Amino acid sequence: MRYAETGFNLEVDLTRGNIERIATDPRDTELYLGGLGTNAKILWDRVPPETEPFSPDNLLIFGTGLLCGTPATGCNRTIVSTISPQTRLMAYSMMGGFFAPELKYAGYDKVILRGKSPSLVYLWINNDKVELRDASHLQGKGAVETAELIRQELKEPKAQVAAIGLAGENRVYFASIEQGRSSASRGGIGAVMGDKGLKAIVVRGTKDVNIARPDEFMGLCKEVLEYIKFRNENPVPGVMPILAGLGSPQEMKVHDEKWHTENFMWGNSRTRRKDFWNEEVAAEWMKTMDSMRKRLISCYNCPMTCGATIQPPGFPTYMMKCFSKLTYTMAAYSDLEFGLGIAQSATEYGVDGFSTPQVMAFALELYENGILTDKDFPGMPSDNNGRFYWLLDRIVRREGIGNVLANGTYWAAQEIGNGAEAYAHNNIKKHEQLPLKLSMLNPIYFLMYCTGEKINITQIEGQFPQAPFPTREEREEFVKDWFQVPDEKFKQIFLDWELRGDKSLPFYPTVQMCCDIVDWQERMHYIDDALGMCAGLSSFPLKPPYHMHNYPKFISSGAGIDMNEEKLTQATKRYRTLVRAINISRGMRRKDEKPPEDHWKKRFPELEEKLLDDYYKLKGWNDQGIPTKESLHELGLDYVGKDFLERGILTDSEDAPFKEAATEKEKK
Amino acid sequence: MTVKGEKKKKTIKTIKIDVDKCNGCRACEMICSAFHAAPKYSSNNPARSRIRVIREPLKDVYVPVYAGEYTQAECAGRDKYTIDGKEYDECAFCRASCPSRSEFKEPDSGLPLKCDMCEGEEEPLCVKWCSVDALSYEEREEEVEEAVEQEQLETGLESLANKYGLQQIMDTVARMSQKD
Numbered sequence: 001m002r003y004a005e006t007g008f009n010l011e012v013d014l015t016r017g018n019i020e021r022i023a024t025d026p027r028d029t030e031l032y033l034g035g036l037g038t039n040a041k042i043l044w045d046r047v048p049p050e051t052e053p054f055s056p057d058n059l060l061i062f063g064t065g066l067l068c069g070t071p072a073t074g075c076n077r078t079i080v081s082t083i084s085p086q087t088r089l090m091a092y093s094m095m096g097g098f099f100a101p102e103l104k105y106a107g108y109d110k111v112i113l114r115g116k117s118p119s120l121v122y123l124w125i126n127n128d129k130v131e132l133r134d135a136s137h138l139q140g141k142g143a144v145e146t147a148e149l150i151r152q153e154l155k156e157p158k159a160q161v162a163a164i165g166l167a168g169e170n171r172v173y174f175a176s177i178e179q180g181r182s183s184a185s186r187g188g189i190g191a192v193m194g195d196k197g198l199k200a201i202v203v204r205g206t207k208d209v210n211i212a213r214p215d216e217f218m219g220l221c222k223e224v225l226e227y228i229k230f231r232n233e234n235p236v237p238g239v240m241p242i243l244a245g246l247g248s249p250q251e252m253k254v255h256d257e258k259w260h261t262e263n264f265m266w267g268n269s270r271t272r273r274k275d276f277w278n279e280e281v282a283a284e285w286m287k288t289m290d291s292m293r294k295r296l297i298s299c300y301n302c303p304m305t306c307g308a309t310i311q312p313p314g315f316p317t318y319m320m321k322c323f324s325k326l327t328y329t330m331a332a333y334s335d336l337e338f339g340l341g342i343a344q345s346a347t348e349y350g351v352d353g354f355s356t357p358q359v360m361a362f363a364l365e366l367y368e369n370g371i372l373t374d375k376d377f378p379g380m381p382s383d384n385n386g387r388f389y390w391l392l393d394r395i396v397r398r399e400g401i402g403n404v405l406a407n408g409t410y411w412a413a414q415e416i417g418n419g420a421e422a423y424a425h426n427n428i429k430k431h432e433q434l435p436l437k438l439s440m441l442n443p444i445y446f447l448m449y450c451t452g453e454k455i456n457i458t459q460i461e462g463q464f465p466q467a468p469f470p471t472r473e474e475r476e477e478f479v480k481d482w483f484q485v486p487d488e489k490f491k492q493i494f495l496d497w498e499l500r501g502d503k504s505l506p507f508y509p510t511v512q513m514c515c516d517i518v519d520w521q522e523r524m525h526y527i528d529d530a531l532g533m534c535a536g537l538s539s540f541p542l543k544p545p546y547h548m549h550n551y552p553k554f555i556s557s558g559a560g561i562d563m564n565e566e567k568l569t570q571a572t573k574r575y576r577t578l579v580r581a582i583n584i585s586r587g588m589r590r591k592d593e594k595p596p597e598d599h600w601k602k603r604f605p606e607l608e609e610k611l612l613d614d615y616y617k618l619k620g621w622n623d624q625g626i627p628t629k630e631s632l633h634e635l636g637l638d639y640v641g642k643d644f645l646e647r648g649i650l651t652d653s654e655d656a657p658f659k660e661a662a663t664e665k666e667k668k
Numbered sequence: 669m670t671v672k673g674e675k676k677k678k679t680i681k682t683i684k685i686d687v688d689k690c691n692g693c694r695a696c697e698m699i700c701s702a703f704h705a706a707p708k709y710s711s712n713n714p715a716r717s718r719i720r721v722i723r724e725p726l727k728d729v730y731v732p733v734y735a736g737e738y739t740q741a742e743c744a745g746r747d748k749y750t751i752d753g754k755e756y757d758e759c760a761f762c763r764a765s766c767p768s769r770s771e772f773k774e775p776d777s778g779l780p781l782k783c784d785m786c787e788g789e790e791e792p793l794c795v796k797w798c799s800v801d802a803l804s805y806e807e808r809e810e811e812v813e814e815a816v817e818q819e820q821l822e823t824g825l826e827s828l829a830n831k832y833g834l835q836q837i838m839d840t841v842a843r844m845s846q847k848d
Binding site: 069070071073098105144148157180181205206207208209210211214215217218225228229294295296297298299300301302303305309316317318319 | 691692693694695698699702705707708709710711712713714715716724725726727728730775797799800
């Protein structure tokens with residue numbers, strides 16, 4: 001018997017309409033765990049670097065985490081992996097909600113989609129009965145609307161639906177996959193789903209998920225629940241409120257938005273409004289939130305209420321999570337009422353809440369600066385809010401300038417030319433980033449921005465405080481119950497970290513310390529992404545209930561795989577390296593690993609070089625960020641090493657010169 | 669004629685359900701099915717749970733309901749309730765395992781499920797796992813008269829006797845007991 005996982009994947013060939021249930025190899029679970037880990041293995045094995053994102057040969061994988069569907073609190077992530085049309089690298093956006101557990105209960109760990117359907121279809125998984133059904137009547141329908149229509153049509157109110165809206169159908173490079181209160185938004189994976197002619201995946205499952213050693217596993221679950229309760233009652237002192245608790249930033253609960261609105265940038269990540277928040281704004285925004293928010297809601301089996309049902313006047317009800325609350329508002333220099341209203345349209349269209357507002361603000365900046373002109377915006381209203389609605393509509397329909405903008409700021413700037421590139425200033429690896437512009441380089445964040453393979457800072461940061469605490473007493477207090485550290489040395493680093501003087505940024509923590517801190521933070525995210533754990537209970541907040549010391553026990557007693565901290569670290573390193581290998585084979589190199597140039601005002605080029613050099617070394621990569629033959633061998637990834645040799649990405653002598661020129665040529 | 673019964677103390681177990689507090693996470697369904705798995709906690713499957721959250725997120729309807737008695741026949745007609753402007757199906761509050769719906773039936777055998785308040789635990793586990801306090805547990809003692817049932821039976825028989833005549837009732841009872 002397989003534990004925690006079902007041991008079966010669903011393979012769907014959309015071109016031929018063929019559906020197969022395939023048993024998986026339990027050895028892969030030991031090596032790559034599940035979720036992101038096994039997704040990466042499948043992508044490496046089956047999608048070579050020559051495959052274009054919109055090729056029928058590109059795969060779209062919906063992978064449940066290894067522990068999804070078990071009683072482990074908050075373990076409900078579906079990891080959706082494919083090749084991104086925007087970054088042309090591996091995308092692995094994730095969604096919470098109820099989809100992953102339902103898929104497990106239906107008897108599958110993953111749904112692997114290939115090919116392209118000749119007409120729009122949806123996939124209906126009802127335990128052992130799986131079929132592709134006509135979706136022509138759903139064409140152009142909103143993602144949330146689609147889910148409701150399908151549930152009614154199938155008379156299955158309990159079915160979980162992951163659907164795309166118009167943006168996905170029209171292959172917008174930042175289209176999302178929406179699933180009730182959650183979405184997999186980053187990297188344009190909704191566009192790949194649309195390209196495959198798949199409107200939705202619908203799943204209903206009524207089977208058991210088994211646990212290897214129930215008593216031990218339940219004991220761990222209870223400890224986690226108790227610790228969550230403790231942390232909810234005891235927020236971390238000395239940090240701003242959104243960093244003090246667990247869960248996703250509690251945006252649906254919190255009324256005080258002084259910090260975000262005054263520290264994050266408005267418009268096209270341009271303007272910091274230091275005196276924005278005042279009593280009047282606070283009162284108005286609170287009124288807006290209270291009048292539109294119907295209920296705080298959770299994902300499957302989780303006590304954190306990070307989401308909310310929102311009912312803007314004149315719009316249908318939808319569900320929102322996290323920071324989309326402010327992204328539209330701030331991009332448009334508008335107010336919360338506008339933000340919550342346009343987010344309803346954006347959710348139905350199915351677009352990413354980070355990229356979309358930035359793309360629209362970027363377009364208006366080009367207009368203001370004469371790079372785009374009136375003829376690019378025929379019929380655009382003159383008021384600011386109206387312009388955003390107008391642009392959103394053009395983008396998801398790919399009409400006129402919308403067809404250019406639908407590829408994101410990087411590609412749009414390339415196409416528009418005429419100096420537009422300078423306005424696409426907030427990207428990493430062609431992907432829009434959080435609108436943050438700061439003064440002094442933070443070496444830890446520098447490394448995370450550069451090397452984060454998910455290309456999103458929130459998906460790598462979290463375990464180590466963002467800034468030093470002012471007094472030694474506060475720091476001592478903080479480390480007292482900081483049992484989550486994988487090594488005691490992290491406590492000392494934090495204790496010695498000062499706001500000013502010798503032991504302050506950017507030269508303290510030292511390069512070596514920064515490398516270790518980033519390595520730890522990254523590892524926790526990779527573990528979450530393989531187990532299906534919400535980062536909000538693990539890798540993202542300070543002092544989380546899941547950590548390096550209890551995770552091996554969860555895996556051992558839940559999945560029945562003999563696990564310890566060392567083995568888990570090694571497994572994580574293995575599939576983390578595999579994700580990098582996929583991107584390296586697609587041409588990613590050191591030159592691509594950099595934060596937006598204007599992210600910090602004060603930069604330290606020498607230090608930055610040294611940081612990357614040493615971090616690459618720690619990771620077992622050469623100076624171009626390519627995993628070396630030795631490190632691949634040590635991880636049991638000789639098949640990657642062999643491929644790199646054959647492609648000339650690595651040569652027999654490890655010190656060989658950088659092969660970028662050759663691979664670039666091959667691509668053309 | 670009535671028989672005065674003995675007064676007896678009985679423990680009434682109550683789960684209070686605050687639908688306004690429900691966050692829709694379904695941890696109650698998960699832990700119920702895990703607790704009732706054999707061996708205990710060896711598996712879980714919300715489709716086997718004896719509590720169900722009747723959810724319609726876009727209508728803001730969240731009603732945790734416990735499995736009650738099995739009933740052979742479904743109700744004639746269905747009523748709708750509007751509470752605080754939200755429309756609820758009558759079935760949203762009904763505890764019966766009944767032919768009109770799939771709730772409270774074992775998914776493979778179709779056998780009815782019934783909440784047992786997690787016999788042996790200090791409180792039902794759904795309550796324990798409900799971190800938003802939508803479910804809370806209460807025990808209270810009530811005095812009940814043992815004779816009540818007897819009294820009801822006699823009232824019922826009397827009305828049948830009035831309708832069919834006592835003889836026919838006696839014949840029927842005799843025939844039914846022979847069958848057994």
